[in-house]
Amino acid sequence: xxxxxxxxxxxGTVYDPELDEPITTLGFVGSCVVAKSDVSVRLRLPTPQCAxxxxxxxxxxxxxxxxxxxGVRSVSxxxxxxxxxxxxxxxxxxxxxxxxxxxxxxxxxxxxxxELFQRKALLARQSRLxxxxxxxxxxxxxxxxxxxxxxxxxxxxxxxxDAPAFVTGDGTPVAASDVRFRRxxxxxxxxxxxxxxMCRDLLKTRYGEEVAA
Amino acid sequence: xxxxDGEKYFVLDGHTHFWDASxxxxxxxxxxxxxxxxECFHAYMGLGPPETHWTLEHFQKYSVDDFEKDVFEDGHxxxxxxxxxxxxxxxxxxxxxxEQNASILDRFPGKLILNGRWDPREGEAGLRQLEADxxxxxxxxxxxxxxxxxxxxxxxxxxxPEAVPFLDMCADLGIKNIHVHKGxxxxxxxxxxxxxxxxxxVATDYQSLNFIVEHCGIPRIEDFCYIATQERNxxxxxxxxxxxxxxxxxxFFAKLMGELLFWVGEDKMLFGxxxxxxxxxxxxxxxxxxxxxxxxxxxxxxxxxVEGKKKIMGLNAAKLYGVEVPAEFxxxxxxxxxxxxxxxxx
Numbered sequence: 439x440x441x442x443x444x445x446x447x448x449x450g451t452v453y454d455p456e457l458d459e460p461i462t463t464l465g466f467v468g469s470c471v472v473a474k475s476d477v478s479v480r481l482r483l484p485t486p487q488c489a490x491x492x493x494x495x496x497x498x499x500x501x502x503x504x505x506x507x508x509g510v511r512s513v514s515x516x517x518x519x520x521x522x523x524x525x526x527x528x529x530x531x532x533x534x535x536x537x538x539x540x541x542x543x544x545x546x547x548x549x550x551x552x553e554l555f556q557r558k559a560l561l562a563r564q565s566r567l568x569x570x571x572x573x574x575x576x577x578x579x580x581x582x583x584x585x586x587x588x589x590x591x592x593x594x595x596x597x598x599x600d601a602p603a604f605v606t607g608d609g610t611p612v613a614a615s616d617v618r619f620r621r622x623x624x625x626x627x628x629x630x631x632x633x634x635x636m637c638r639d640l641l642k643t644r645y646g647e648e649v650a651a
Numbered sequence: 652x653x654x655x656d657g658e659k660y661f662v663l664d665g666h667t668h669f670w671d672a673s674x675x676x677x678x679x680x681x682x683x684x685x686x687x688x689x690e691c692f693h694a695y696m697g698l699g700p701p702e703t704h705w706t707l708e709h710f711q712k713y714s715v716d717d718f719e720k721d722v723f724e725d726g727h728x729x730x731x732x733x734x735x736x737x738x739x740x741x742x743x744x745x746x747x748x749x750e751q752n753a754s755i756l757d758r759f760p761g762k763l764i765l766n767g768r769w770d771p772r773e774g775e776a777g778l779r780q781l782e783a784d785x786x787x788x789x790x791x792x793x794x795x796x797x798x799x800x801x802x803x804x805x806x807x808x809x810x811x812p813e814a815v816p817f818l819d820m821c822a823d824l825g826i827k828n829i830h831v832h833k834g835x836x837x838x839x840x841x842x843x844x845x846x847x848x849x850x851x852x853v854a855t856d857y858q859s860l861n862f863i864v865e866h867c868g869i870p871r872i873e874d875f876c877y878i879a880t881q882e883r884n885x886x887x888x889x890x891x892x893x894x895x896x897x898x899x900x901x902x903f904f905a906k907l908m909g910e911l912l913f914w915v916g917e918d919k920m921l922f923g924x925x926x927x928x929x930x931x932x933x934x935x936x937x938x939x940x941x942x943x944x945x946x947x948x949x950x951x952x953x954x955x956x957v958e959g960k961k962k963i964m965g966l967n968a969a970k971l972y973g974v975e976v977p978a979e980f981x982x983x984x985x986x987x988x989x990x991x992x993x994x995x996x997x
Contacts, residue, residue, distance in 0.1 A: 456870070485694070486687035489835045489844050521687060536841060543805065545839035554843065558873070625914075626873045628906050633870040635900050636698075643694040 441509050442472040448503040455552050456492050457634045458559035465641050468518060475511035477504050482518045484640035490522040491551055494539060497530045553593065557607035560589040562630045564604055565623035568614050572603040653727035655939050658957050661980035663965035664731040664931055666865065666890040666923025667722060669755055670747040673712035678743050685741040692928055698899040699929045713927055715755050723762065726931030730974060732764045734794040734830060749784055764972055766792040771813035772801045778816055785824050791972055793826055798834025798844060806837035809849040822859050828971050830888065832865040845871045847878060854882040861971055863921060866891035867911060876914035887915045890923030893934050905944050909952025917959035921968045958982040
């Protein structure tokens with residue numbers, strides 16, 4: 439595998455925290471250039487006014503992901519055409535925090551925000567698994583189940599094979615037949631899917647038809 | 652008035668604008684924001700049917716004649732609410748401030764409802780302005796835009812202590828319809844700007860006020876639905892749900908409608924075209940024609956009949972704004988008590 443392919447694969451592990459989808463499939467990676475061992479990534483979003491906090495997380499996560507690839511010496515991540523691009527690019531490429539990018543405009547770091555959306559993502563993912571009769575996580579398989587495991591691990595919720603198959607956003611075990619849980623899970627999934635669809639449409643309007651699937 | 656299959660619909664468009672986003676109105680030093688904002692809106696127009704798209708130049712500034720044709724002549728709209736959006740840090744005279752909106756009132760007597768606005772960060776001066784605007788125009792509603800920039804601040808929340816005197820004043824003056832529009836920025840920036848939890852708090856505290864959450868809290872419709880089931884006085888403004896989805900993504904539109912009908916109910920949903928982002932004509936016609944799909948994915952959702960459509964197209968908003976609607980447009984029986992329109996228990 440070429441270094442560029444490895445770098446692109448690493449970018450595929452970066453999720454839009456709000457949509458729970460990889461930035462590569464969303465079309466947010468405008469370009470990825472590898473010159474010897476120096477990487478340059480350009481990110482682009484559906485609108486110039488996309489929320490700065492999520493934009494920062496994606497840019498910082500992209501940088502961190504590329505730096506884990508063996509053979510990469512340096513990486514530059516540039517968020518294009520965004521109204522806080524200058525602040526975000528400066529801080530991300532210096533390895534600084536969100537608060538450094540927006541001094542005086544934050545009350546904390548972005549951990550709580552990320553966690554909130556991981557809980558929503560977990561709820562939404564489970565809505566696609568509700569048809570399964572599984573009672574333990576080990577009985578669930580496929581991409582959605584794998585993503586549930588990753589989200590549970592990130593949130594400190596038991597992700598072992600013996601753990602309960604379904605949990606609420608805060609990790610409380612719940613039966614797949616629980617009507618309230620089913621309703622909330624499908625509503626949250628609809629919300630994420632709708633937002634993802636709108637982001638795709640707006641990105642296409644902004645950058646034309648060449649945008650990835 | 653819109654008539655289809657022998658049924659007459661009183662159309663009260665709950666969300667329209669008369670804006671000026673032309674380059675002449677861009678504030679020096681903030682051109683990039685002013686340009687970015689209107690181009691983003693223009694991209695949303697792209698989600699409607701192709702034959703309804705405008706050029707960017709036309710979209711930046713349209714005339715009162717365009718408004719008349721698009722909204723009242725072709726758009727089937729009987730009455731329209733003009734919402735004010737200031738954005739004065741980006742647009743010299745504001746995007747569509749109350750004076751700009753008011754400039755077309757005389758042209759359409761009895762057909763326009765003008766809404767005001769306030770911003771808690773303006774403090775005492777803002778309170779006096781709200782009082783003066785209300786004395787001049789006597790509005791019954793305001794539109795609040797929480798992502799507005801103001802003196803280095805990039806947003807605010809309804810639960811900010813500075814908002815209390817403004818909400819009190821609304822209650823005192825009978826400005827009972829509070830339209831809430833969430834945008835991409837809020838203080839502090841590390842919080843979710845689209846969070847609608849602040850609406851929940853103030854809706855509980857101000858029982859005499861109605862809170863109409865514009866575009867149903869999208870991109871946080873799940874949180875909005877949950878709040879709307881708990882609070883008697885929280886309503887769904889369905890602009891954007893219709894404009895951005897009914898044509899572009901009909902299956903998503905059907906599901907969004909299904910969730911709203913289940914959680915919020917047809918007595919608490921208000922139609923809005925969000926003109927000039929989208930023209931009302933195709934939205935009114937399409938909405939009246941729309942039926943919940945029959946396939947299995949939609950069996951969990953309530954159905955929307957002619958009565959429900961009449962309520963959403965205008966009767967619900969007419970009730971909130973005290974508009975008398977002729978008998979020919981009314982539905983049989985009294986509209987249900989809004990508190991009964993709750994899908995599941997909290």
